[in-house]
Amino acid sequence: MTNNEPYYEDEAVQLYNGDALDVMVELARQEIKVDAVVTDPPYSSGGNMRSDKMKDVLTKYSQSGTIRSYGTFEGDHRDQRSYFAWSHLWLSLARQITKPSGDLFAFIDWRQLPTLSDAVQSAGWLWQGVGVWSKGYGRPNKGRFSAGHELVIHATNGPKEQKELYAPSVFTCPIEHDKIHLSQKPLGVVDWCLQLVEKETLILEPFSGSGTTLVAAKASGRRAIGIEADPQWLETIAERCQETLRLF
Amino acid sequence: MTNNEPYYEDEAVQLYNGDALDVMVELARQEIKVDAVVTDPPYSSGGNMRSDKMKDVLTKYSQSGTIRSYGTFEGDHRDQRSYFAWSHLWLSLARQITKPSGDLFAFIDWRQLPTLSDAVQSAGWLWQGVGVWSKGYGRPNKGRFSAGHELVIHATNGPKEQKELYAPSVFTCPIEHDKIHLSQKPLGVVDWCLQLVEKETLILEPFSGSGTTLVAAKASGRRAIGIEADPQWLETIAERCQETLRLF
DNA sequence: GCCGAGAATGAATCCATCC
DNA sequence: AGGATGGATTCATTCTCGG
Numbered sequence: 001m002t003n004n005e006p007y008y009e010d011e012a013v014q015l016y017n018g019d020a021l022d023v024m025v026e027l028a029r030q031e032i033k034v035d036a037v038v039t040d041p042p043y044s045s046g047g048n049m050r051s052d053k054m055k056d057v058l059t060k061y062s063q064s065g066t067i068r069s070y071g072t073f074e075g076d077h078r079d080q081r082s083y084f085a086w087s088h089l090w091l092s093l094a095r096q097i098t099k100p101s102g103d104l105f106a107f108i109d110w111r112q113l114p115t116l117s118d119a120v121q122s123a124g125w126l127w128q129g130v131g132v133w134s135k136g137y138g139r140p141n142k143g144r145f146s147a148g149h150e151l152v153i154h155a156t157n158g159p160k161e162q163k164e165l166y167a168p169s170v171f172t173c174p175i176e177h178d179k180i181h182l183s184q185k186p187l188g189v190v191d192w193c194l195q196l197v198e199k200e201t202l203i204l205e206p207f208s209g210s211g212t213t214l215v216a217a218k219a220s221g222r223r224a225i226g227i228e229a230d231p232q233w234l235e236t237i238a239e240r241c242q243e244t245l246r247l248f
Numbered sequence: 249m250t251n252n253e254p255y256y257e258d259e260a261v262q263l264y265n266g267d268a269l270d271v272m273v274e275l276a277r278q279e280i281k282v283d284a285v286v287t288d289p290p291y292s293s294g295g296n297m298r299s300d301k302m303k304d305v306l307t308k309y310s311q312s313g314t315i316r317s318y319g320t321f322e323g324d325h326r327d328q329r330s331y332f333a334w335s336h337l338w339l340s341l342a343r344q345i346t347k348p349s350g351d352l353f354a355f356i357d358w359r360q361l362p363t364l365s366d367a368v369q370s371a372g373w374l375w376q377g378v379g380v381w382s383k384g385y386g387r388p389n390k391g392r393f394s395a396g397h398e399l400v401i402h403a404t405n406g407p408k409e410q411k412e413l414y415a416p417s418v419f420t421c422p423i424e425h426d427k428i429h430l431s432q433k434p435l436g437v438v439d440w441c442l443q444l445v446e447k448e449t450l451i452l453e454p455f456s457g458s459g460t461t462l463v464a465a466k467a468s469g470r471r472a473i474g475i476e477a478d479p480q481w482l483e484t485i486a487e488r489c490q491e492t493l494r495l496f
Numbered sequence: 497g498c499c500g501a502g503a504a505t506g507a508a509t510c511c512a513t514c515c
Numbered sequence: 516a517g518g519a520t521g522g523a524t525t526c527a528t529t530c531t532c533g534g
Contacts, residue, residue, distance in 0.1 A: 110377060113378075117362050128391075129392050130393070130399075132382070140414045142413070143408050143444060144377050144402065144408075145377040148416055154392065163391040166526080167392075170380065288507095295509075299520080300509070300510090308507085308508070309507045311509095324507090357507065384528080385506090386506080387508075389509085390509095394526090398507075422528085425529065425530065
């Protein structure tokens with residue numbers, strides 16, 4: 001991370017500025033352990049995830065040489081492979097700082113679900129299911145299904161403890177119209193995932209974006225560690241967290 | 249196919265008895281071309297352990313204590329590699345007998361979606377999207393998402409023609425309580441897929457099961473070719489088709 | 497015909513036990 | 516790195532049936 005101090009901190013939230021991989025390496029070094037990872041990673045439209053850029057990252061972080069070569073049959077082959085490799089990296093680091101049997105929730109669209117679910121499993125997580133966030137309405141698409149939902153991969157770090165927690169697999173919640181971030185999820189969508197995570201736990205969100213996961217964690221009496229690489233979002237996240245009351 | 253004659257035939261439906269691959273080879277030889285493939289193949293899912301996967305479908309997909317009994321079906325015990333290879337085979341044959349820009353709809357669960365979407369693409373189809381059939385409720389699952397939805401892969405045989413057809417990506421429809429086949433889909437679910445297929449077209453269902461796809465096709469003024477390997481289902485399918493009025 | 501109580505149901509999973 | 520079998524468990528929703 002650019003430095004080891006949080007950019008923002010309150011009684012429930014720590015927000016770090018820096019690349020997700022860098023900060024997670026530091027968190028691992030400090031032997032910090034979280035109960036769950038709830039995150040909305042870049043879906044990779046391809047533009048900012050090119051393989052030449054990836055080469056640096058892979059050289060820097062390739063640890064155990066476990067990055068397997070892989071290709072789907074879709075789109076630009078190189079972009080798919082580098083998305084897989086990069087996903088494998090952050091998922092492996094995230095698992096290192098997650099307690100045994102802790103949960104992972106990673107949002108993704110249908111196009112990247114196979115690549116991300118492969119990366120989740122190759123990083124050592126046990127895939128437990130897929131949830132559907134139905135937006136209730138989607139942009140119509142000539143001759144195709146409308147774009148009316150997103151998916152979330154659920155996995156655990158090793159065998160699941162039996163917990164008396166339940167959540168429906170399909171959750172309907174309209175998009176917020178006053179959202180400030182392109183891929184911002186409604187609070188309700190994060191709360192839905194947190195139904196499967198016990199109260200008073202510590203949540204990690206390596207791609208904080210507008211900070212929705214951190215706000216949902218704090219508002220539900222949990223604590224959260226957030227990471228965001230883009231400085232333009234830091235102040236927004238800090239403000240949203242500060243405005244949030246921590247309820248138990 | 250066991251022979252080249254349909255087991256059943258009416259003004260809208262042809263039903264063949266035989267292995268899907270064998271019959272499709274014969275259809276290809278006859279240069280028959282369909283407008284769309286709408287199918288519900290065996291999922292080969294269920295069970296993280298091999299011993300669970302090998303069980304009869306009625307054992308592995310239902311709970312003990314259930315009184316109702318369905319007819320069983322075969323071909324649901326493949327491991328990942330052979331499931332991919334077998335899926336590639338039937339999808340390649342299905343594409344051979346589909347018109348250019350014709351549609352494919354294949355139902356699958358979350359566990360097998362990555363494998364089946366790989367097979368769809370390796371067989372030459374263009375992946376166009378994923379639809380979600382929400383059952384409205386799901387079997388509760390401790391610490392996991394409930395089992396409340398199934399997915400359907402949409403693909404086309406080559407680039408899409410622009411068609412003025414639309415369908416939502418999430419479709420909510422309860423399970424039919426008087427179903428006779430373990431994996432029987434409600435008619436409404438097939439109709440939802442057929443929203444993206446023009447009227448008066450010819451539909452192929454290589455894994456007819458209880459015949460729902462054939463009934464939905466006939467009832468909506470389309471024609472259909474059905475294939476079913478298991479003789480125990482043939483008479484049921486024929487009866488359901490015969491009872492169906494063809495409406496335009 | 498309406499309502500409420502009780503029973504049945506679900507494209508599973510985990511685990512003990514036996515061979 | 517055994518493989519197969521069967522029983523217990525989970526609860527929201529729907530169905531059945533009697534009052």
